[in-house]
Amino acid sequence: MIKPTALIVGASSGLGKAIATLFAEKGFSLALVSRDSEDLQALSASLRAEHGAQVIYYDLDLLDPKVHFGNFIKTVNEDLGSIQYSFLTAGGSFSGDEKIPTELAFQNCLRLNFQSISMLMNELLANQKLNKCRSILVVSSIAALVPRSQNNTYSAAKMALENYAKSLRHYVFQSRMAVQIQVIRLGYMDSGFTRGKKLLFPISQREEIAQFIFKNRDKDYGLAVVPKFWSVILFVLRILPWHIYKKLRF
Amino acid sequence: MNENQTIYSFDSTFSVSGELFETEKYRELYAAMLDSASGKKFVSRGAGVSYPLASAGENVRSIVSLQFNRILEFDSSSGVVKVESGISIGKLLKFLSKRGWWLPVMPGHPSITVGGCVAANVHGKSQYHSGLFEDCVRELEIFHPTQGKKKLSKESPLFEFVCGGFGLTGHILTVSIQCKQLAGKSLLKRAIPTANLFESIEIMLTEKDHYDHVYSWNNLNCKGDHFGKGYVYCEKFESEPAKDISEFHVLAMAPRKGLLDQLLSRTLQSQISRVYALKERISPAQVRMGILAGAFPINGKEIYHRLFGLAGLLESQIIIPHDQLRPVIQKLAKSIAQSQVKISLGSLKIFRGRQTNLNFRKDGICLALNAPNSLQTLELFKQVDAICIEHNCLPNIAKDSRLSAAVIRSTYPEFERFQNGIKNFDPEGRIHSALKARLQL
Numbered sequence: 001m002i003k004p005t006a007l008i009v010g011a012s013s014g015l016g017k018a019i020a021t022l023f024a025e026k027g028f029s030l031a032l033v034s035r036d037s038e039d040l041q042a043l044s045a046s047l048r049a050e051h052g053a054q055v056i057y058y059d060l061d062l063l064d065p066k067v068h069f070g071n072f073i074k075t076v077n078e079d080l081g082s083i084q085y086s087f088l089t090a091g092g093s094f095s096g097d098e099k100i101p102t103e104l105a106f107q108n109c110l111r112l113n114f115q116s117i118s119m120l121m122n123e124l125l126a127n128q129k130l131n132k133c134r135s136i137l138v139v140s141s142i143a144a145l146v147p148r149s150q151n152n153t154y155s156a157a158k159m160a161l162e163n164y165a166k167s168l169r170h171y172v173f174q175s176r177m178a179v180q181i182q183v184i185r186l187g188y189m190d191s192g193f194t195r196g197k198k199l200l201f202p203i204s205q206r207e208e209i210a211q212f213i214f215k216n217r218d219k220d221y222g223l224a225v226v227p228k229f230w231s232v233i234l235f236v237l238r239i240l241p242w243h244i245y246k247k248l249r250f
Numbered sequence: 251m252n253e254n255q256t257i258y259s260f261d262s263t264f265s266v267s268g269e270l271f272e273t274e275k276y277r278e279l280y281a282a283m284l285d286s287a288s289g290k291k292f293v294s295r296g297a298g299v300s301y302p303l304a305s306a307g308e309n310v311r312s313i314v315s316l317q318f319n320r321i322l323e324f325d326s327s328s329g330v331v332k333v334e335s336g337i338s339i340g341k342l343l344k345f346l347s348k349r350g351w352w353l354p355v356m357p358g359h360p361s362i363t364v365g366g367c368v369a370a371n372v373h374g375k376s377q378y379h380s381g382l383f384e385d386c387v388r389e390l391e392i393f394h395p396t397q398g399k400k401k402l403s404k405e406s407p408l409f410e411f412v413c414g415g416f417g418l419t420g421h422i423l424t425v426s427i428q429c430k431q432l433a434g435k436s437l438l439k440r441a442i443p444t445a446n447l448f449e450s451i452e453i454m455l456t457e458k459d460h461y462d463h464v465y466s467w468n469n470l471n472c473k474g475d476h477f478g479k480g481y482v483y484c485e486k487f488e489s490e491p492a493k494d495i496s497e498f499h500v501l502a503m504a505p506r507k508g509l510l511d512q513l514l515s516r517t518l519q520s521q522i523s524r525v526y527a528l529k530e531r532i533s534p535a536q537v538r539m540g541i542l543a544g545a546f547p548i549n550g551k552e553i554y555h556r557l558f559g560l561a562g563l564l565e566s567q568i569i570i571p572h573d574q575l576r577p578v579i580q581k582l583a584k585s586i587a588q589s590q591v592k593i594s595l596g597s598l599k600i601f602r603g604r605q606t607n608l609n610f611r612k613d614g615i616c617l618a619l620n621a622p623n624s625l626q627t628l629e630l631f632k633q634v635d636a637i638c639i640e641h642n643c644l645p646n647i648a649k650d651s652r653l654s655a656a657v658i659r660s661t662y663p664e665f666e667r668f669q670n671g672i673k674n675f676d677p678e679g680r681i682h683s684a685l686k687a688r689l690q691l
Contacts, residue, residue, distance in 0.1 A: 013274045038276040046320030195272055196252060
């Protein structure tokens with residue numbers, strides 16, 4: 001029996017790692033991507049040993065402007081046979097991205113969180129017939145809706161990513177392509193950013209979020225806020241008048 | 251990097267102000283250790299259940315390995331498994347037992363990490379049969395900021411300082427373990443009532459070659475001829491399957507200062523032995539357990555540590571040479587009776603092997619004592635130290651958070667050899683811990 005296939009970009013840690021583990025457990029063949037090859041090597045080895053999964057991995061730095069995403073997707077497609085599901089989870093904030101961000105933080109933050117992910121989506125869709133692509137998921141953040149004086153570029157990049165994904169979703173519908181474009185807007189999740197911090201709202205486990213992604217992998221939900229209670233919080237923050245919002249410290 | 255916070259020893263008897271650093275990326279792991287060049291000392295930390303606080307120190311960065319918890323290779327024909335050091339023995343045994351293999355040496359709770367087992371060179375329920383953890387380790391990989399990454403086999407000179415080295419040789423990255431084929435699908439536990447400590451020892455020595463595990467529970471609060479009245483447990487693998495535990499519990503970490511902890515410690519602490527004896531009296535003499543339930547007797551009994559509240563518990567574990575059993579036990583009985591300390595737990599195991607470095611290994615009988623942390627208990631345990639020195643007993647560094655450098659120097663003949671070995675490998679002292687400071691290593 002031919003196994004379903006998935007590409008996970010940003011697989012060495014956080015949500016990407018949790019998705020890789022769950023999909024390996026469910027019998028998917030995986031292509032894992034990250035710039036941390038030692039982590040990928042260990043993850044691949046464990047998915048093979050613990051779940052008997054077929055795993056290939058690629059050392060790729062999304063911050064490198066020389067990366068040719070078209071060639072990369074072509075290589076993965078050849079190695080894996082097809083790319084049915086794509087989870088583009090790579091992202092993150094940079095030091096210096098606060099107040100008036102440094103040029104380097106600004107460029108890196110945009111490249112990692114918006115440009116590279118969007119270009120990967122473009123290439124996946126451009127070769128959709130070849131890839132047998134069924135869904136492409138990108139990860140946004142609650143920060144996209146509530147900008148503040150920290151992680152300025154990060155929240156702007158995530159907002160841009162949401163909009164871009166929506167444009168592609170519209171294009172996919174118009175051109176009758178059988179691909180789902182999914183965006184999840186993440187609340188607090190256990191990761192290097194939240195570990196050890198005292199936060200106002202509960203932190204979700206990445207395994208729970210991976211479960212949500214697995215269950216809904218073929219659904220045309222567009223954008224989902226995960227966990228759901230963040231929708232209420234975001235709604236309240238969005239309707240706050242500026243004279244109150246500007247005083248918030250978060 | 252993070253700010254300092256209060257880190258407690260698992261027995262809750264003392265704390266330090268140190269940094270907890272946790273990552274899931276190797277790049278950041280190495281960077282946190284390389285940062286020691288700036289003067290920030292570090293030590294590795296697993297599940298954080300070290301009694302003597304070997305995994306933290308004053309103003310030390312504790313590098314938590316829990317995110318590195320993967321099984322990297324498994325050879326189902328030879329039974330060799332290679333894992334990252336942050337994997338818990340519970341997760342590992344679940345994986346192995348499904349494939350017909352078993353970890354020969356395991357401490358009692360599934361949350362303890364493999365790295366922690368190596369660093370403390372732990373023993374299991376049956377040191378007599380299986381030795382210490384190092385005996386099942388085939389290969390190790392460690393990282394030290396000035397020495398880099400090192401792959402160590404049993405023949406490597408550094409191997410003996412990593413196993414039982416309390417993390418003072420660097421961060422353990424991976425461990426290759428030689429597993430044992432499972433001899434059955436369940437464990438049959440037989441409880442034999444005994445009149446006193448001497449009878450327990452006699453039965454254990456008689457039965458040791460007929461069973462896979464032999465150990466005991468003893469009530470050390472009984473006086474006279476009944477001192478150490480209790481049960482000897484003899485366990486054997488059986489082919490018949492048994493219902494097993496489906497989930498592992500989390501140990502109650504210190505400080506245990508919640509309202510429930512305070513309530514439990516005030517009302518039940520002095521009754522622990524009595525309650526256990528009563529439970530054993532009404533329990534069947536034979537119990538069949540699943541593999542995981544048999545492997546981890548403490549799983550599900552996490553309330554035990556909460557019974558000691560904020561003040562915590564003190565544990566003393568000593569190996570008494572066979573020829574010293576009578577005088578040592580007589581002196582202990584006298585000291586306990588005079589101290590009026592309520593001993594919460596007394597237990598025996600049979601040990602054997604040559605004592606080396608700081609390893610808890612010697613021919614004799616291992617006696618473990620638990621008691622609430624108090625001035626009386628500290629005074630009693632001082633007497634235990636004196637008995638140890640006088641009668642050539644060996645105290646367990648990994649289980650006793652108050653042992654002094656002087657006691658260890660007097661009881662561990664290879665103390666200086668170990669000290670030199672550590673100093674030669676880490677001359678700048680980049681690695682530091684509360685244990686290292688106390689033992690003046």
